Amino acid sequence: MTVTDVGAVLAPSARRGPAPTGSGDRTWLPSVVLVIGLLVLWQVAALTFMAGSKAVPPVTDVVRDIAGDLDVYARHVRTTVREAWPGWLWGNLVATALGAIAVALPLLERPVLHVAVAVSSLPIIALGPILQVTLAGDAPRSALAGLAVFFTTLVGTIVGLRACDRASVDVIRALGGGKSSVLRKVRVRAALPDYFTALKISAPAAVLGAIVGEFIGGSENGLGVALISARANADPARVWGIAVVATAVAGLGYAVIALAGRLLTPWAPRARRNPSA
Numbered sequence: 001m002t003v004t005d006v007g008a009v010l011a012p013s014a015r016r017g018p019a020p021t022g023s024g025d026r027t028w029l030p031s032v033v034l035v036i037g038l039l040v041l042w043q044v045a046a047l048t049f050m051a052g053s054k055a056v057p058p059v060t061d062v063v064r065d066i067a068g069d070l071d072v073y074a075r076h077v078r079t080t081v082r083e084a085w086p087g088w089l090w091g092n093l094v095a096t097a098l099g100a101i102a103v104a105l106p107l108l109e110r111p112v113l114h115v116a117v118a119v120s121s122l123p124i125i126a127l128g129p130i131l132q133v134t135l136a137g138d139a140p141r142s143a144l145a146g147l148a149v150f151f152t153t154l155v156g157t158i159v160g161l162r163a164c165d166r167a168s169v170d171v172i173r174a175l176g177g178g179k180s181s182v183l184r185k186v187r188v189r190a191a192l193p194d195y196f197t198a199l200k201i202s203a204p205a206a207v208l209g210a211i212v213g214e215f216i217g218g219s220e221n222g223l224g225v226a227l228i229s230a231r232a233n234a235d236p237a238r239v240w241g242i243a244v245v246a247t248a249v250a251g252l253g254y255a256v257i258a259l260a261g262r263l264l265t266p267w268a269p270r271a272r273r274n275p276s277a
């Protein structure tokens with residue numbers, strides 16, 4: 001039996017039991033019910049005991065504002081997404097590479113984590129102006145989006161690569177496999193669930209980083225710019241509409257990555273639904 005054969009045998013998908021059927025296929029239902037309940041509560045509150053406050057408009061007013069200026073919202077969303085996705089991509093690539101290096105070379109793990117903590121602890125509000133004067137175009141907002149996702153993905157990569165079964169690593173090494181074989185056959189497959197969890201979190205973080213960058217300036221469009229304009233014009237329906245749209249964009253990114261993770265790591269949800277597997 002070769003290292004390749006053993007790697008296939010030790011794959012998480014081969015070690016898990018068959019996928020159970022039943023309520024696990026509808027895990028999204030409680031979330032949908034919760035969101036609908038919150039919207040109903042918002043509508044009722046805005047029409048009753050908060051009716052005198054203009055700060056919280058009814059949900060219907062917010063929806064009407066979004067539907068009435070759909071082109072304007074779409075233009076701002078396109079700008080924010082254009083700024084956020086390069087930062088999400090490069091931030092995750094750098095974090096993944098550094099995480100793999102830290103696991104492959106344990107002596108570098110502590111320095112890498114120390115640098116990551118230091119970088120992630122820097123206040124974005126202070127970094128924004130510096131990036132604004134040193135970078136051009138959308139790069140400042142993209143850089144802030146990258147910084148927003150870096151630490152989460154780095155930790156997810158390190159934790160995931162270290163989550164493999166020690167016995168599997170010993171088997172690969174006993175058959176003559178080196179660090180590269182262990183990484184490909186055992187560690188990467190074991191790391192995917194934690195890694196995709198980090199990627200899911202990074203999607204909303206990238207959107208938030210781009211919006212904060214727009215708050216600082218340098219962009220003519222974007223959800224952050226629109227939010228500043230709506231606040232200056234004392235338009236609560238537009239302020240809440242931008243918040244809802246920003247949440248929807250971040251949630252869409254989260255959902256897409258969650259779907260990809262579910263398709264690429266079918267053993268992970270099965271193990272959670274069936275602890276005896």
